[in-house]
Amino acid sequence: MMRTSRTTAGTAALLLVFGTSACAGGATTGAAGAAALSDETTMIVPFGAGGGSDIAGRTIAAGLEEATSSNVTVENRDGGAGAIGYSHLLSKAGDPNYLLATETAMLALPLTADTEFDYTDFTPIMSIGEDFTLLVVDARSPFTSCAEIVERSRSERVVAGVSGATGLDNVVFTMVEQAEDARFDRVPFESGGEVMTALLGGQIDIASLNPSEVLGQLDSGDLRALCVFADERYAYDELADIPTAKEEGIDVSYGQFRGLIAAGGISEEATEHWTAAGREFMGTEAYDAYMRDNYLQPDPLYGDEFRAYLEDSSSRLERVLNP
Incomplete structure (x- = not known):
């Protein structure tokens, strides 16, 4: 059912x-017919x-x-x-x-x-x-903080790229909307790599991505991280200067x-x-x-x-x- x-x-x-997909390829069904390693x-x-x-x-x-x-x-x-x-x-x-x-x-x-x-x-x-994801923007973006993005979204269109309609980044954006009366227009992609490409290409305004996905672009200066959706800042030296969303008055944290x-x-x-x-x-x-x-x-x-x-x-x- x-x-x-x-x-x-x-x-x-x-x-x-x-x-x-459910009809594809399954040669075994259930514990009683469990296959061997x-x-x-x-x-x-x-x-x-x-x-x-x-x-x-x-x-x-x-x-x-x-x-x-x-x-x-x-x-x-x-x-x-x-x-x-x-x-x-x-x-x-x-x-x-x-x-x-x-x-x-x-x-x-x-x-x-x-x-x-x-x-x-x-x-x-x-x-x-x-x-925990970072909210990132293209280096040429006019946005300078997560609080500014939230404020702008209440009156103007802010386009957010998400990796899958149900991924962590979509969850985080939903939590921000619920907590801060914000509103984001979402564009779904199949992977974080595609989201980053769209951000660098100017197709979207913001993205919420894992540090591992964007650190190279942060180091090169192509992207900027504005906040992290965590209770505390990352202890890693490369990320320690990025404020938490809570530091900017956005009460959202999700790992x-x-x-x-x-x-x-x-x-x-x-x-x-x-x-x-x-x-x-x-x-x-x-x-x-x-x-x-x-x-x-x-x-x-x-x-x-x-x-x-x-x-x-x-x-x-x-x-x-x-x-």
């Missing part, structure tokens, strides 16, 4: 995606190449290869604001050889459109940490988790296999380097702890997206 919730623009297109695993990234999800997926895949001595192939299945990737994993129920690099879209999609899945349809493996899920209905043995591999990866220098290079805050959670985190985060998102 399809779960239903408030439907947003674009639901018809998402339904077509779901109907097509093999030396070949597919890591699904539900967004395009170059964005934060892609970076996370490829890093985790490499770490799991190291931990298990198996081959983990990354497969970008972007489209439908992440729906195509998640629907593809849904079709692999019972097969432990399919993983997905997950983030906030897994929780937001079922709250904003009619979907065939929610987070309970998958097997939670681990959360590796959180990141995106980065994590790993497997198909639903896999065996307990397979779940333990991937959880153990994740723990091993997160004890390596590669994990430390990823967190450091991508400016994430470590928050490792496994199995049931990760499931509880998802339940709490889903409830919080519902209050934002379906007030």
